[in-house]
Amino acid sequence: xxxxxxxxxxxxxxxxxxxxxxxxxxxxxxxxxxxxxxxxxxxxxxxxxxxxxxxxxxxxxxxxxxxxxxxxxxxxxxxxxxxxxxxxxxxxxxxxxxxxxxxxxxxxxxxxxxxxxxxxxxxxxxxxxxxxxxxxxxxxxxxxxxxxxxxxxxxxxxxxxxxxxxxxxxxxxxxxxxxxxxxxxx
Amino acid sequence: xxxxxxxxxxxxxxxxxxxxxxxxxxxxxxxxxxxxxxxxxxxxxxxxxxxxxxxxxxxxxxxxxxxxxxxxxxxxxxxxxxxxxxxxxxxxxxxxxxxxxxxxxxxxxxxxxxxxxxxxxxxxxxxxxxxxxxxxxxxxxxxxxxxxxxxxxxxxxxxxxxxxxxxxxxxxxxxxxxxxxxxxxxxxxxxxxxxxxxxxxxxxxxxxxxxxxxxxxxxxxxxxxxxxxxxxxxxxxxxxxxxxxxxxxxxxxxxxxxxxxxxxxxxxxxxxxxxxxxxxxxxxxxxxxxxxxxxxxxxxxxxxxxxxxxxxxxxxxxxxxxxxxxxxxxxxxxxxxxxxxxxxxxxxxxxxxxxxxxxxxxxxxxxxxxxxxxxxxxxxxxxxxxxxxxxxxxxxxxxxxxxxxxxxxxxxxxxxxxxxxxxxxxxxxxxxxxxxxxxxxxxxxxxxxxx
Numbered sequence: 167x168x169x170x171x172x173x174x175x176x177x178x179x180x181x182x183x184x185x186x187x188x189x190x191x192x193x194x195x196x197x198x199x200x201x202x203x204x205x206x207x208x209x210x211x212x213x214x215x216x217x218x219x220x221x222x223x224x225x226x227x228x229x230x231x232x233x234x235x236x237x238x239x240x241x242x243x244x245x246x247x248x249x250x251x252x253x254x255x256x257x258x259x260x261x262x263x264x265x266x267x268x269x270x271x272x273x274x275x276x277x278x279x280x281x282x283x284x285x286x287x288x289x290x291x292x293x294x295x296x297x298x299x300x301x302x303x304x305x306x307x308x309x310x311x312x313x314x315x316x317x318x319x320x321x322x323x324x325x326x327x328x329x330x331x332x333x334x335x336x337x338x339x340x341x342x343x344x345x346x347x348x349x350x351x352x
Numbered sequence: 353x354x355x356x357x358x359x360x361x362x363x364x365x366x367x368x369x370x371x372x373x374x375x376x377x378x379x380x381x382x383x384x385x386x387x388x389x390x391x392x393x394x395x396x397x398x399x400x401x402x403x404x405x406x407x408x409x410x411x412x413x414x415x416x417x418x419x420x421x422x423x424x425x426x427x428x429x430x431x432x433x434x435x436x437x438x439x440x441x442x443x444x445x446x447x448x449x450x451x452x453x454x455x456x457x458x459x460x461x462x463x464x465x466x467x468x469x470x471x472x473x474x475x476x477x478x479x480x481x482x483x484x485x486x487x488x489x490x491x492x493x494x495x496x497x498x499x500x501x502x503x504x505x506x507x508x509x510x511x512x513x514x515x516x517x518x519x520x521x522x523x524x525x526x527x528x529x530x531x532x533x534x535x536x537x538x539x540x541x542x543x544x545x546x547x548x549x550x551x552x553x554x555x556x557x558x559x560x561x562x563x564x565x566x567x568x569x570x571x572x573x574x575x576x577x578x579x580x581x582x583x584x585x586x587x588x589x590x591x592x593x594x595x596x597x598x599x600x601x602x603x604x605x606x607x608x609x610x611x612x613x614x615x616x617x618x619x620x621x622x623x624x625x626x627x628x629x630x631x632x633x634x635x636x637x638x639x640x641x642x643x644x645x646x647x648x649x650x651x652x653x654x655x656x657x658x659x660x661x662x663x664x665x666x667x668x669x670x671x672x673x674x675x676x677x678x679x680x681x682x683x684x685x686x687x688x689x690x691x692x693x694x695x696x697x698x699x700x701x702x703x704x705x706x707x708x709x710x711x712x713x714x715x716x717x718x719x720x721x722x723x724x725x726x727x728x729x730x731x732x733x734x735x736x737x738x739x740x741x742x743x744x745x746x747x748x749x750x751x752x753x754x755x756x757x758x759x760x761x762x763x764x765x766x767x768x769x770x771x772x773x774x775x776x777x778x779x780x781x782x783x784x785x786x787x788x789x790x791x792x793x794x795x796x797x798x799x800x801x802x803x
Binding site for chain 2: 181183186187190194195196197198199202203208211212213214215216217219220223250253270271272273274278280283284287298301302303330333334337
């Protein structure tokens with residue numbers, strides 16, 4: 167941890183508003199991108215951000231200064247989003263057989279903008295969006311996701327499978343002109 | 353995996369790991385407002401706890417003092433010296449040369465042991481002692497009841513100190529109840545004060561400050577509502593009918609006409625327009641996306657004025673009725689949300705102090721019928737009714753707490769002043785993610801008639 171960040175954290179523990187604003191300024195772009203992966207729209211992402219940062223400032227004295235501080239904040243943001251979904255009872259329990267040879271591959275030359283990918287994720291149902299983000303982007307395994315989201319492990323697998331199929335469908339559905347446009351933009 | 357293909361997870365991981373996006377500027381201001389409010393709430397919480405602590409200590413201290421004082425009469429009775437403190441009321445009457453009241457007929461009650469020396473003596477002590485029951489009847493004070501009872505028991509002890517005290521001690525609880533009942537019966541049957549009249553009716557009017565508490569739901573939204581909304585000051589009318597169960601406890605009911613609500617600033621308006629043949633119209637409504645929608649903690653206000661009217665009035669003087677700029681944004685206008693309730697309360701009232709001015713504590717439940725709600729848009733030149741909030745519960749339950757003063761102004765009339773706190777126990781709009789409970793503090797003043 168850098169001395170500067172250490173100083174800011176100490177300021178936040180003391181309740182210093184200037185330090186809180188400084189910490190927000192440093193971390194908010196990364197955390198907002200995380201929230202966008204779990205929210206259905208920008209307004210919901212803003213809600214996650216607000217709730218998450220309030221929790222960060224409230225619980226910052228419990229940060230043990232072990233490991234990455236940004237990782238600790240990121241975990242709070244994800245937990246906030248998960249709690250929100252649990253409260254809204256948006257998790258559907260599924261138990262379906264997933265074939266071993268399911269094809270989740272997409273063309274290598276498919277170059278999509280980050281915003282397009284985020285938009286695709288946002289179009290997924292809440293439970294698929296959450297499981298896909300946790301598994302594919304954050305790197306959690308199904309056992310961990312099941313524990314975090316309070317769902318059976320098989321449900322996590324089913325949602326991931328459905329999310330991958332849906333996303334693959336969205337990518338394939340892009341018209342040739344869209345692909346051309348996207349390539350041009352790259 | 354073929355060379356020109358890759359796993360879909362890799363595509364998303366590679367692109368979105370470390371991705372950054374600038375959040376809307378208002379998020380920090382909302383967080384900042386929330387933290388400031390939390391800090392204020394923490395300070396208020398500390399003061400409230402300290403005040404509650406002081407109140408508890410005062411209450412306990414006062415209670416202890418009361419019991420010590422009360423018991424001292426009994427202690428005197430039991431003490432070998434057989435000394436009894438003459439109540440200050442009697443001493444004052446005696447000192448001013450006034451005639452001391454005589455014990456009323458029926459006091460002590462039939463069968464109560466009496467002393468034949470009552471009324472004799474040179475220092476006036478016996479006369480003073482004899483006056484205690486009469487004063488107890490006049491004032492209804494329980495410590496005087498006890499003193500009167502003690503007086504009679506003491507007279508017996510004077511007469512036969514060795515054997516009567518022990519006999520009286522064993523019978524003391526039953527004798528005490530018998531004696532106090534006899535005095536209270538006399539007290540209630542007095543005709544000169546009108547207090548034996550058990551029914552009373554009153555009319556009250558109260559300035560009423562109302563707001564709401566929000567629970568559950570996301571902190572973010574609640575903080576947003578808290579920073580944009582404030583309470584509302586209205587007037588409340590009340591008709592009350594009460595029944596006096598005994599000297600201290602009454603049961604009250606009646607009808608309260610209450611206006612509760614909130615004042616909403618920093619309006620969040622979602623406005624969409626469509627263009628038809630060169631003219632702009634508000635897009636047709638599909639709740640809650642119909643436009644414009646004013647979001648607030650009570651729900652989504654959907655103005656039901658015609659779109660043309662909004663457009664026509666967009667330059668209403670120097671102001672706009674509602675912003676006609678398409679999109680989701682904050683508007684500069686103010687909206688007042690009013691809820692009209694008819695409340696039927698059931699209240700238990702306890703009278704704490706006696707005399708011409710008494711202190712009353714009341715608590716109970718109210719059944720609230722929603723008779724209407726309106727949303728007014730505030731403009732410099734007045735206000736415009738723009739509709740109502742849909743989906744509100746027609747029936748709600750509330751808790752009521754009050755503490756007040758009652759002062760007699762005539763034989764059957766009394767004035768009452770009572771600050772009262774009402775809090776809704778049920779959420780007003782069951783369709784929301786969060787729970788919305790209105791509360792109100794009223795300062796009622798009114799007049800009561802006993803009959």
